[in-house]
Amino acid sequence: MRNTTNAEKLSKARIDTAQRSAKETASNGVVIDCNIDELYYSTFKAVRDTSIPVKKNRITAFIGPSGCGKSTVLRCLNRMNDLVRGFRFKGHVHFRGKDIYHPSVDATAVRRFIGMVFQQPNPFAMSIYNNVAFGLRLNSYKGPVAEKVEDALKRSALWDEVKDKLQKSGLSLSGGQQQRLCIARAIATEPEVLLMDEPCSALDPIATRRIEELMVELKTRYTIAIVTHNLQQAQRVADNTGFLYVDTSDGGRCGYLVEFGESGQIFNDPREQYTKDYIRGEFS
């Protein structure tokens, strides 16, 4: 009798685990669920009707022509848009099931869990070591800082190039190295999600390729969302791709999501005419 109970318990536990993983599959492991109904800068409507699920350990790319609001959407995901005066937003962005735009949520706290890498490499005017340690100190990290710094630099494939000059200024590095330093700085605190806003647009093709390889490596530990102008780049690295386009019908320039799906489907078999045209390069 007792044995059966134990067996029952065991099987129940198994079922629980199975159910939990089933639940996770049902929500497809979505880390950030972004639903933008309307987004304004002052009186200018910048984005409408865009919902993009960012899935765990996947790279989600946002593509589209200039001014379609893909960077704006990305900046919504960690509330960087809050820094723009006159920014207003209707909709919700769920991170770990909680709306990050809820009044009780502190924007700076959100940014500590959702890191960001910018278009221009922007290391601080301090040493390479201090650049990477910046986030650790910000979070009053009590553990071994030097180890974490080394780890982050190794994971961003920069360690071998800088290990002998950690006390040199971060600005002394080349553009590609600076960008990898910024990635190291962002991942040193192990955020769950890494947002990358055209991280390669200021870099040469070799540096670009290194960053792309890096992204693919990093996705085993982090979830990545990237904005890119480069269709080949999205095709090479992204698991999921969202295509945004500009709606000029009411006289404004309002971006919206045209199509979202697996990258293979978006690039090889797009459903929407706009997507087809854009991928074929018939407009930019």
Next chain:
Amino acid sequence: MSDINQISRPPTHSQQVVDTAFRWLCCGFACLSVLMVALIMLEIAKDAVPAIRQYGPGFLAGTTWDPNTGQFGILPEIWGTLYTSFLALLIGTSFGVAAAIFLSEGFLAQAVFQILKAFGLQFHPVLGKLPDRAEVLLKNLIELLAAIPSVVYGLWGLFVIIPLIRPACNWLNLKLGWIPLFGTTLTGPGVLPAVIVLAIMILPTITAISRNALVSVPPKLRMAAYGMGATRWETILAVILPTAARGIAGAVILAFGRALGETMALAMLVGNANRISVSLFSPANTLAALLANNFPEAAKKDVGVLMYAALVLLAITLFVNIIGSIILQKASAGQEGGK
């Protein structure tokens, strides 16, 4: 070449002449300015030579100034000049840098925006521009402080500041008189009123230059810090101030140069007493005030002594200014890397 293209032509002869003339004119004016500085220094040095021969370096260490006995020493004045300037710099820098941060980091713009928002006017075509304008307006107001004549500052110090602070000063002397800083009573003109007025006079220099340094910190660095989840204070303290530090240091040193040379207000407020004291309430004297007070009645033989004092003041000021410009140069070189 005119047969190749109808429109493009080489510069005409007159254009070339104007170009050359303009270049020489600018060169001439620039050289004249430099020559002027050199001439002034030469003239002062020449007049000071007899006094330098007579009194030697002991002049710098002497503490009495008595034209009747012919005893001259400017140690109290050197002390007073450096002491008042240093204290004024301390106060002026705290207020000036704080004002610069307030005027460059969007505090004011945000506050104005919130006020407008409360009335639903934040996107009003005219009022909506207020947040951005408010900072510039306030910055200009602070810079207006530099336009007030020195003698007005002096009068204001005499008739407003001294009566205002005297009760507090004397209370401090009564209760905390054992601290050397409060060692004497404030009877009238003294170090503290001079320092307060001097601090206000150098405030616009510090605010304007510091604000420029803060504003020229690349926005991408700000974004990087905010993107890491830093609060506004953390961003300002850990990233923006260090990046702008050299520009701010340049501002402070330029202001120091100004404070050292300030004459009229100090002559009116510092008390003109030949005394070395750390007490804030004691009267003192500065080199510039000494010169201003003694030149009108100086006998011919004493002019050389005053010139010697002027030379010392010039040397101190020049030294500080040269350091200031070197720091500014380095600051702008540092910002190039931050592009």
